[in-house]
Amino acid sequence: MATLESFSCPLPKLYYDTVQLAHGSGGKLSAELIEAIFLPCFGNDTLNQLEDQATFAVPKGRMAFSTDTFVVNPIFFSGGNIGDLAVNGTVNDVAMSGATPKFLSIGFVLEEGLPIEELRQIVESIRYSAQQAGVNIVTGDTKVVEKGSCDKVFINTSGIGFIPPEINFGIAQIRPGDKIILSGSIADHGMAILTKRKGLSFQSGIKSDTAALNGLIATMMESEGTIHALRDPTRGGVATTLNEFAGQSGLGIRLQQETIPVNDAVRGACEILGIDPLYVANEGKLIAAVSEEHAELVLEAMRKHPLGTQAAIIGEVTNDHPKKVVMENAYGTERIIDMPIGEQLPRIC
Amino acid sequence: MKYIDEFRNPQAVKALVHEIKSISTQKWVIMEICGGQTHSIMKNGLHQLLDGVVELVHGPGCPVCVTPLELIDQAVEIASLPNVIFTSFGDMLRVPGSSKNLLEARSEGADVRMVYSPLEALKLAREHLDKEVVFFAVGFETTAPGNAMAIAQAKKEGLTNFSELISHVLVPPAMTALLSSETNRVQAYLAAGHVCAVMGWEEYEPIAAQFRVPIVVTGFEPLDLLKGILMTVQQLESGKHVVENAYPRAVARKGNQQAKALLQSVFQTIDRKWRGIGIIPQSGWALTPEFAAFDATLKFETGHIKTQEPKECISGEILQGIKKPNQCPAFGTLCTPEHPLGATMVSGEGACSAYFRYHKEV
Amino acid sequence: MCLAIPGKIVKIYTENGLRMGHVNYSGTISEACLEYVPEADMESYVIVHAGFAISVLDEEQARQSLETWDEVTDHLKKQGYTVENAPLTDKTKKD
Numbered sequence: 194m195a196t197l198e199s200f201s202c203p204l205p206k207l208y209y210d211t212v213q214l215a216h217g218s219g220g221k222l223s224a225e226l227i228e229a230i231f232l233p234c235f236g237n238d239t240l241n242q243l244e245d246q247a248t249f250a251v252p253k254g255r256m257a258f259s260t261d262t263f264v265v266n267p268i269f270f271s272g273g274n275i276g277d278l279a280v281n282g283t284v285n286d287v288a289m290s291g292a293t294p295k296f297l298s299i300g301f302v303l304e305e306g307l308p309i310e311e312l313r314q315i316v317e318s319i320r321y322s323a324q325q326a327g328v329n330i331v332t333g334d335t336k337v338v339e340k341g342s343c344d345k346v347f348i349n350t351s352g353i354g355f356i357p358p359e360i361n362f363g364i365a366q367i368r369p370g371d372k373i374i375l376s377g378s379i380a381d382h383g384m385a386i387l388t389k390r391k392g393l394s395f396q397s398g399i400k401s402d403t404a405a406l407n408g409l410i411a412t413m414m415e416s417e418g419t420i421h422a423l424r425d426p427t428r429g430g431v432a433t434t435l436n437e438f439a440g441q442s443g444l445g446i447r448l449q450q451e452t453i454p455v456n457d458a459v460r461g462a463c464e465i466l467g468i469d470p471l472y473v474a475n476e477g478k479l480i481a482a483v484s485e486e487h488a489e490l491v492l493e494a495m496r497k498h499p500l501g502t503q504a505a506i507i508g509e510v511t512n513d514h515p516k517k518v519v520m521e522n523a524y525g526t527e528r529i530i531d532m533p534i535g536e537q538l539p540r541i542c
Numbered sequence: 543m544k545y546i547d548e549f550r551n552p553q554a555v556k557a558l559v560h561e562i563k564s565i566s567t568q569k570w571v572i573m574e575i576c577g578g579q580t581h582s583i584m585k586n587g588l589h590q591l592l593d594g595v596v597e598l599v600h601g602p603g604c605p606v607c608v609t610p611l612e613l614i615d616q617a618v619e620i621a622s623l624p625n626v627i628f629t630s631f632g633d634m635l636r637v638p639g640s641s642k643n644l645l646e647a648r649s650e651g652a653d654v655r656m657v658y659s660p661l662e663a664l665k666l667a668r669e670h671l672d673k674e675v676v677f678f679a680v681g682f683e684t685t686a687p688g689n690a691m692a693i694a695q696a697k698k699e700g701l702t703n704f705s706e707l708i709s710h711v712l713v714p715p716a717m718t719a720l721l722s723s724e725t726n727r728v729q730a731y732l733a734a735g736h737v738c739a740v741m742g743w744e745e746y747e748p749i750a751a752q753f754r755v756p757i758v759v760t761g762f763e764p765l766d767l768l769k770g771i772l773m774t775v776q777q778l779e780s781g782k783h784v785v786e787n788a789y790p791r792a793v794a795r796k797g798n799q800q801a802k803a804l805l806q807s808v809f810q811t812i813d814r815k816w817r818g819i820g821i822i823p824q825s826g827w828a829l830t831p832e833f834a835a836f837d838a839t840l841k842f843e844t845g846h847i848k849t850q851e852p853k854e855c856i857s858g859e860i861l862q863g864i865k866k867p868n869q870c871p872a873f874g875t876l877c878t879p880e881h882p883l884g885a886t887m888v889s890g891e892g893a894c895s896a897y898f899r900y901h902k903e904v
Numbered sequence: 905m906c907l908a909i910p911g912k913i914v915k916i917y918t919e920n921g922l923r924m925g926h927v928n929y930s931g932t933i934s935e936a937c938l939e940y941v942p943e944a945d946m947e948s949y950v951i952v953h954a955g956f957a958i959s960v961l962d963e964e965q966a967r968q969s970l971e972t973w974d975e976v977t978d979h980l981k982k983q984g985y986t987v988e989n990a991p992l993t994d995k996t997k998k999d
Contacts, residue, residue, distance in 0.1 A: 388932065397932040458931025461543060465929055465952070466632075466658070467907045523552035524764065526587020531899055534879040538632030539658060541685060541907055541954040542577060542605055543930045545910040545949060545966060554973040557980050578906055631954065659955020661922075661937060681954075684906035687940055688956040695922065736906035739951060739959040765973060791966040792910075792951050792959045801940045801958065 212307040217337030230313060231333065234320040235299075239331040247331035249296065252355055257292035259283055260351040268315070268345050270389050272381075272401030275348055276318035278476055281405045282427065283352040284326045288407035289423040289479065291362045291414065292354030297323060299333040302347040305340045315346065326405035328352065354407075360414070366421035367442040371510040372488035374481045376409060376495060377402070377503040378454040379431050383473035384462045387539070399458050404477030409500045416494035418487030425479050429533050432471040434480050435518045436532045438510075448508035448520040448530065466539035471530060473537065482510060545791070549763035550586075558768040559591045562775055566595045570778050571727050572771060573720070573863055575713055576734035577604030577892065578762055584896040586764045596771055599727070599863035600893040602716055603734055605680040606633045607861065607885040607892045608816040609709045611851050614639035616844040617678050617707055621652040623842065627670060628654045629663040630678040637888045640849045660692035660706075667696065667704035676838045679706040684736040686710055686827060687801035690808040693829065693836045707838040708828060711814055713737050714745050715825035721753040725864050730774045732760040732767070735789040740805075742797030746785045754783045761789035808833055817851065817885055818858030857884035860893050867897040874898065908953035910961045913938070913946055927952055 208225070215222040232241070239247045263279045280297065287294040299319065303312065323330055381402040388395035406425065413420060426434035431453070439446045455463075455470050463470045477500065483491045488506055495501030508520075518530040574580055580600040583589055589598050602608050618639050621628035628644070635644045635656060648654040657663050660677055667675035679689040689706060696704040713734060720726060733746055738759045750757045756777035760770025770788040777783065787793055807830070814826025829837045839845045854872045859865040867873050867886070877883040879895055886892035915926035916938065923938045927950060936950070941957045944950050950957035 395932060395934045396926070399932065456931075457543070461911070461929030461932035464543070464546065464909045465907075465911075465932065465934060522586060523550075524555050524587060524591060526590040528585065528587055529899070535636070538635060538656065540633045541631045541658075542633055542681065543909075544912075545961060548966075548970055551973070554977060557973065557977045560980060561976055576906065659935075659937070661955055682906060684908065684953050684958065687958060688937070688954050691922075691937060691939060691956065695920065699920065734906065736908045736951070736953060736958065739908075765969075769969070769973075791962045791969060794959075798940055798958055800942065 210309055212303045212305060212309060212312060212337055214305050214337050217335055226335065230316055234316050235330040237329045239329065254358055255356040257287045257290040257354045257356055259286035260349065261286060262347065262349045264344065264347050265386065266344055267389055270401055271385050271399060273403040274315055274318050275346060276315035277322045277403045279348040279350045280319055280322035280326060281403050281476060283350040284328055284405040284407055285425045287352040287354040288410050289425055290356055291360035292356040294326060294328050294352050294354040294407050296331045296353045297328050298351045299330055300349040301335045302343050303335065303337045304343045304345050305337055307345055322405065326407055362420060362423050364422050364438055364441040367438060367444060367482045367510055368421065369444055369510050369512045370485045371421055371482040372485055372506045373446060373508040374483055374488065374492055375453065375505055375507045376479045376501045378456045379475055379478065380455060380459050380463065380470035380473035382476040384459045388462050397458055397462055399462060402475055402477035404500055406477065406479050406500060409495065409498045412494050412498045413491050416491050418491035419484040420481055420491065421484065422482040423479055426475050428474050430472040430474055431480065432530045433532060438482060439516050439518050443515055445511045445514040446508055446518045447511050448518065450520050450522040452505050452507045454503045454505060468537050468539065472533045546763065549765045551765065555764050555768060558765065558772060562592065562772050563595050565779055566775055567779060569595060569597055570729055570775055571597045571599060572730045572732060572774055573599040573601045573728040574732040575601040575603040575717065579732060579760065579767060580893060580896055582762050582767060588764060588767055601863065602816065602861035603682065604892055605682055605711065606637055606888060608711055609680050610815045610817045611640055612847050612849040613709045615849050616839065616847050617644060618642055618647045619844050619847060620676055620707060620838060620842045621647045621654050625673050626653065627666055627673050627675045628652065629657045629666060629675065632656045634678050634680055637885050638882055660688045664692045664695060664704060667701045671703055673703060675704050677706045679708045679710065682711055682713055682737050683741045686805055687740055690804050693808055693833050694804060696836060697833065705836045705838040705841050710827035711816065712825050714749060715822050717749055719822045720862055721755065723862060728863055730756040730778055732770045732774065733757050735759060735761040735793060738793045738797065740798050740801050742795050743785050743787060744795065750783050750785050756783050757785045759787040759789050759793050761792060818861050852883050855884035857886040860886055867894040906953055908951045908958065910949045910951050913944055913948050913950060916946060
């Protein structure tokens with residue numbers, strides 16, 4: 194695979210070292226920012242036209258459209274930065290419908306004083322992630338706000354993808370007996386962020402799992418197993434996504450605790466901070482409800498993909514305990530996995 | 543993880559449960575004092591495994607739960623002052639005060655920061671000499687050595703902009719108070735392993751003798767808990783009532799001598815109010831006069847703030863083991879983790895929250 | 905109360921006059937104050953609560969506890985129960 198360095202953009206130098214209010218004014222400095230930072234990285238035939246809108250041809254059939262706004266502190270963390278998240282998050286939301294993501298819009302809110310160098314790095318990550326995911330950034334916008342009005346940088350992305358004929362994923366398709374497949378270890382992203390947060394003196398080898406999952410999904414679809422529903426367990430973690438599956442389908446979900454992969458360092462951090470990894474955010478994982486007879490087929494295909502090597506069947510859909518997620522542990526006891534109340538806070542007791 | 547996974551081994555858990563069942567001739571009522579143990583019991587479903595053999599009653603061992611409402615109100619008051627950085631463990635941020643919690647105070651402009659160690663609060667004091675840095679020092683004997691060290695260190699470094707809002711409570715007086723209650727049902731105690739890691743277990747011996755109850759120092763992993771329960775049931779079945787240690791890898795008879803020495807110089811024993819229970823004599827720690835300059839209550843003159851607790855909340859009876867959370871009329875209706883009435887619903891290890899999350903009917 | 909888990913000391917140093925250390929919990933390393941465990945050395949397992957090591961884990965006692973449980977499971981096996989686990993005490997030696 195190509196490395197980040199080999200794709201570096203030939204960026205011209207800007208006059209200022211930090212973002213100025215005038216960079217969002219629509220005037221000369223705005224144009225300079227676009228030409229120096231954005232165009233060299235994102236440039237493609239559509240964007241280069243610099244129209245007020247992107248225009249493109251559409252194939253027949255259904256499209257998927259999704260939007261997400263990214264705020265994260267710190268903006269740089271182990272395994273990525275806010276730019277990677279902004280691309281991968283929206284690509285994944287589009288791809289969970291079975292669509293092939295094609296186009297992204299990107300909107301920046303920059304805080305006055307943000308070092309241009311940091312912006313460059315973020316933009317470079319956006320370019321790299323978009324390229325990896327096979328999507329084009331076709332329209333964008335930048336605003337600058339006064340210092341203190343936002344936290345360094347906020348990014349909104351929207352994405353459009355085209356859904357192949359015959360594909361109709363959705364929670365409504367989930368059936369009793371379906372197997373629940375998880376594509377890999379949980380809680381990596383959330384714990385990478387938490388252990389980097391100021392005030393918590395941790396050094397961890399934990400890396401965010403941020404990744405575009407459309408390639409993995411394509412592999413799953415090629416296996417010809419019947420996929421009923423796909424979701425990416427981001428905020429609120431696996432517990433939240435499975436509660437959405439159960440709540441919206443009216444069916445129950447039964448999990449086996451020991452089948453859920455958690456990396457060692459993540460477990461360590463969760464143990465120290467008293468945090469349940471089931472409720473921690475992921476940015477490069479998916480959960481699939483797959484028909485019982487095809488589960489092994491889909492699982493096998495997933496495991497051959499670099500983003501699915503740790504994929505596992507973690508449970509099944511049942512008519513018992515409707516709308517509830519119940520987890521069995523190795524002791525043969527069970528507990529309800531509820532929706533989380535709020536953000537999990539580290540605890541000492 | 544070494545020294546954790548072995549103590550969660552499923553087959554050994556089954557074997558120990560079998561052992562407990564085979565020696566029990568009646569259903570015993572055992573209280574685990576510590577909220578961390580309650581959490582582990584509920585999360586692992588140990589109460590399900592022991593159903594019919596042992597009734598586990600959840601004790602008042604959660605500092606979040608027993609910190610009185612007026613201390614939260616004082617915390618919010620201090621945090622809302624200009625020029626104050628208010629620091630706290632994550633646990634206390636969501637505990638409801640009478641009008642708001644610390645997170646709400648933050649949303650209104652207070653500088654409230656979460657720390658993992660009191661030394662991180664001290665570091666903030668070093669970095670912000672122009673500001674007052676206050677640390678919310680809650681906890682039992684386990685947390686006290688760290689909070690004491692931060693004070694001693696602040697004094698040594700001459701950091702006069704550091705202080706602690708102290709709500710330290712002690713386990714043995716609470717155990718005595720519970721056993722002295724007319725409504726007491728508890729026949730034996732699992733003593734809190736990490737409290738004992740600091741304090742040792744000698745102070746429990748008079749309690750075991752006076753009230754004729756077995757007390758077993760117990761750890762937190764499933765096998766530790768079951769071993770503690772097994773040793774307790776063995777005592778109950780044979781009519782013994784002594785203090786035993788089921789957590790010898792972490793706890794020594796005399797506890798941690800260095801920690802105890804510093805605790806003695808920084809803290810003095812006082813009467814403390816427990817949320818839901820009321821005042822228990824000699825059940826808490828406050829700073830000795832030598833360290834009074836680091837007492838946030840004196841520094842910010844918040845001692846006058848006194849608060850009544852909501853009437854609907856029966857957390858007092860729950861903390862005393864008289865009632866189970868699901869026997870409360872407000873449980874799951876008026877009082878949920880999203881809108882808690884009492885602290886036992888706020889804390890992850892509070893009995894009500896643990897019930898709400900793990901024990902709702904499957 | 906009192907969340908505390910064992911981790912291994914991987915670094916010892918002095919900061920602001922306090923004995924401090926880095927403690928490794930299977931890959932996540934966090935700072936802990938070691939003032940209360942003067943006997944702890946590199947490689948010692950300590951039990952850490954809120955950034956303070958409060959106890960040095962007694963490895964011999966840990967091994968003995970695991971042995972006792974092995975005896976319990978052996979005892980059950982002799983009584984004809986199916987107990988599938990490998991002895992706990994072997995497992996600890998691997999690390």
